[in-house]
Amino acid sequence: MDYGDSGYFLDSSHRERFEKMVLTDGTRCQDVERISFFFILSGNDDLYDNSGNIYDFREHMLGSPARCRELSTGASALLALAKNLYNGFHAGQSDPCHVFPCLDSASSMLAINAIRLRFRL
DSSP: OOOTTSSOSSSHHHHHHHHHHHHHHTOOTTOHHHHHHHHHHHHSHHHHHTHHHHEETTTTEEOOGGGSOOOOHHHHHHHHHHHHHHHOOOOGGGSHHHHGGGOOHHHHHHHHHHHHHHTTO
């Protein structure tokens, strides 16, 4: 999948990790729900390090985040947003009014760009 120089990615490492996740999963470019999910996971070190527990690449479905090491408040907020964009998961912490106050500027851009990808904005 090629996003060109659209500025979606935080840096080249983010882009490489995203492309690796999409390739590993075999995600179709039309699957904007999964793309936005992987976009968030690949853009946050804690989430990326736990991605094998958060998402089951063999079964192509959400895994067991309970097996993750403890996540920071910001990473937890990003995970809630990622799950919301992926499957409509709704809990108080996935609401933007709860997510964005927990995020630093880089994570806020990650969240905004994931929303842009999900809704093709």
